Amino acid sequence: MSVEQLVFYFFAALTLISAFLVVNMQNLVRSIFLFFVTIFSLAAMFVFALADFIAVTQVVIYVGGVLVLMLFAFMLSNRELLSGMQIVKPGLKIGHLAGLLICGGLFCLLYTAVSSADIINLPWIKESQAIGQNDNTIHQIGIHTMTRYLLPFEVVSVFLMMALIGAAHLARREKRS
Template sequence: MAAIVLGSALFVAASKNLVRSVFMFFVTLFALAGLYVLCLADFVAVTQVVVYVGGILVLILFAFMLSGREALEGLQQQNNRLLSVNNLPALLLASLFFIVLANVFIKANVDDAGWLKQAVASHNVITPQTITINNLGVNLMTNYLLPFEVISILLLMALVGAAHLSRKEEVAT
């Protein structure tokens, strides 16, 4: 599942065809939901499918369909070489991030983590029978109600902005 996520994400980033990139992004988001299922985070997986695949990806598809043909052709005809002077800072930052990430993976000894052994010894682990959705719903509607409402207003503003940007401008004569 991780190989599907990484492969499709690399295809999205490297593809010059916007339609193929959007559909491979669809595959990436579904595979990420599959990873959440494998991690026993079923609520997060369903939320991933509903919010990102059902909402964000559809919004991207609408923006793609509403954009002008000239703008899309201009994007596809740009000369985007991977190794150029303009891309040098991004490549340096990406390689530095990759080195740090590889170093963390090499030095991390997950099987010998003290906090993990302590959690298993005290039976403080999440099992497939544990119901966390009830606790999540109660916390979302009590302790975290204000951030939840702020995020919903932010998403509403993003939708209104996307609808405003997709309108055709009238030419004044």
């Protein structure tokens, strides 16, 4: 096993462990900082995939935008809102059943859609060429972003908007009557 593979596997393991800890951490501040680790290690994996522009863009957008916005929202939220939050005990409760059923239904729907689609024979995938090691990645990314990957690009923009709305909701102060 080469050194490059060891470094890649290190970043892959770091991504998986930190993402797991982000979801399961009880402390919100630690969870936000572990999300920093997840984003940086994912960017390192993009560098190994020869997607240098995507790695830099991910660091600039997520770390520079979303995470800083989340930190400011946390810092600007009033103490009464944070002290009123209840500590959730781990474990499965009956109230989680609806969420689990919805997630299971969506998973079945997505699995059915992906397994029934003939992805290899789609015309917009057949026409595209693989990006070589010496190709201009920024030019290829521009072409693929506006043709092949337009839907994921729009999903990311909706995600960023949801993060902005969530951070603004956390940061606003409720007026007392």
